[in-house]
């Protein structure tokens with residue numbers, strides 16, 4: 001079906017809470033637009049979004065690399081000491097024959113979170129340089145496909161649950177990676193909460209429309 005006047009559709013925004021349609025209007029820097037029906041926030045405009053997004057993404061990636069490079073926990077049981085790293089958990093799943101679970105964990109806990117932060121860094125860098133309108137569009141679409149499958153937060157919680165169950169049986173020492181993972185998850189949640197994907201779309205439109213008009 002051919003939609004008449006797609007340009008006009010581009011200027012509409014849907015409220016995530018009550019699903020009413022609103023026309024997108026330009027707002028001042030640092031202010032937000034709210035839904036007239038339910039009062040929830042539709043979007044906000046922050047001119048420093050690109051710089052903030054880039055800074056948080058790079059910081060997150062550094063913590064992600066640290067989380068994957070050092071031991072997560074050190075478990076001492078009956079005189080045996082064992083260091084557990086994130087990568088070791090994948091290997092032991094494969095070793096035990098749980099290939100599907102191992103592969104899924106590799107994607108959900110390692111590849112997708114890594115890809116999301118790399119996409120963010122490339123995306124914000126390109127937006128900052130005002131380059132590659134088509135590629136940034138493809139990156140944003142890829143981002144929205146992968147985002148629901150990044151499960152570092154769920155992994156962190158399951159590690160905590162497993163450790164709580166081990167208390168009393170074994171001596172547990174948290175490694176550097178555990179704290180790095182916790183900070184990484186916090187940054188990931190902060191970015192998700194602070195920067196809505198619709199706002200990046202709007203920002204992209206604003207950047208390349210302004211550029212086109214010049």
Ligand SMILES: [Zn+2]
Nearest residue numbers: 015018035038
């Ligand atoms: Zn609403």
